[in-house]
């Protein structure tokens with residue numbers, strides 16, 4: 001196995017391995033590369049849902065999928081693998097997020113203990129569109145202006161659970177009109193990575209976020225400035241998918257977003273996530 005860092009800010013491609021055949025030594029090497037680079041790409045993989053679950057489980061305990069328009073967390077909870085897809089069968093979506101743009105986010109940070117890791121496998125991809133970008137929030141924090149850093153450093157951010165990254169209200173949730181009463185979890189705006197000791201910005205997603213204790217107008221203005229900074233292309237790597245790509249990222253450090261794509265084309269991705277722990281500053 002060889003690890004080739006991406007040009008630019010973040011990420012690496014791992015070549016020369018079939019992930020269905022990874023032994024303990026390979027898993028340790030993947031983990032080390034993943035901690036170093038934040039996001040890893042493995043091309044040309046051939047994975048069933050069971051194969052993806054088995055690969056994922058070598059890195060930790062699987063977290064059940066989130067609630068979405070495809071089902072509640074409870075309904076989905078006994079299956080580790082879920083689908084991100086715009087494909088419909090018999091009028092029913094087979095997965096989440098449709099074909100819309102997904103805004104910058106870190107996964108499931110509305111939980112008190114958000115997943116450490118997300119793993120996404122491309123089974124079928126559209127001819128164009130649906131690229132996924134990954135941005136490094138350690139680099140973003142390092143490059144943050146002092147005044148912004150001071151403004152956010154000791155704050156807690158509330159992470160809303162009502163709405164997905166494509167803006168749909170999750171099943172079993174009400175629409176949010178007041179960010180101070182949104183459901184979800186609160187986390188320090190800066191978090192220390194429990195394995196590397198490095199510190200990153202940890203904002204979750206822009207929509208329905210609230211910097212706790214601030215007047216809503218002030219919180220909105222500060223969040224807009226922070227998100228403008230986080231979205232700068234210098235912190236990011238944009239991945240153009242091919243079928244057979246497997247991507248694994250560290251949610252404690254990275255944010256990601258997805259472009260929209262033509263709804264008449266098909267995109268089918270398989271997803272797992274690994275249990276995390278409570279973020280700390």
Ligand code: OGA
Nearest residue numbers: 084102107120132258271
């Ligand atoms: C995810 C996600 C983006 C994509 O799996 O968490 O945001 O490319 N997916 O579909």
Ligand code: MN
Nearest residue numbers: 105106107165
């Ligand atoms: Mn996501």
